[in-house]
Amino acid sequence: MTTLLVDVANAVGSRPDGWWRDRAGATSRLLQQLAALPGRQLAGPDGEPVPVTALVAVVEGQARDVAAPAGLRLVRAPGSGDDALAETATDLADGDDDLLVVTADRGLRDRLPALTRVAGPGWLLAAADRAAEETGPAT
Incomplete structure (x- = not known):
């Protein structure tokens, strides 16, 4: 059993699809895609x-x-997203589920609890794309 902890700004920024014109809209679209992942078994x-x-x-x-x-839990960073993610990772690492953090930020990776597994946003986006193909377009 695995909890995915996602650095959303990092994942959104990994695709040059015009996200910088509407950060909130790009974030909402990504979160809708990610909502299909809990309850699924992904290829890690x-x-x-x-x-x-x-x-x-x-x-x-x-x-x-x-x-x-x-189906998603949002952590709304009051300041630095990296600070909120590192703190949340520490809290989640104490739980029963495995933790897999999704970020490409090397500085942030250094702040994660020891033995935390990490994947890049490319892996997450590919998994979300596969899930969308399996379920069909949203209506």
């Missing part, structure tokens, strides 16, 4: 199965006030 970044039991998404800045889709 190392190829091993990852049974996703929960997804926690850290939002910050202009995207802090986006609506939370059903």
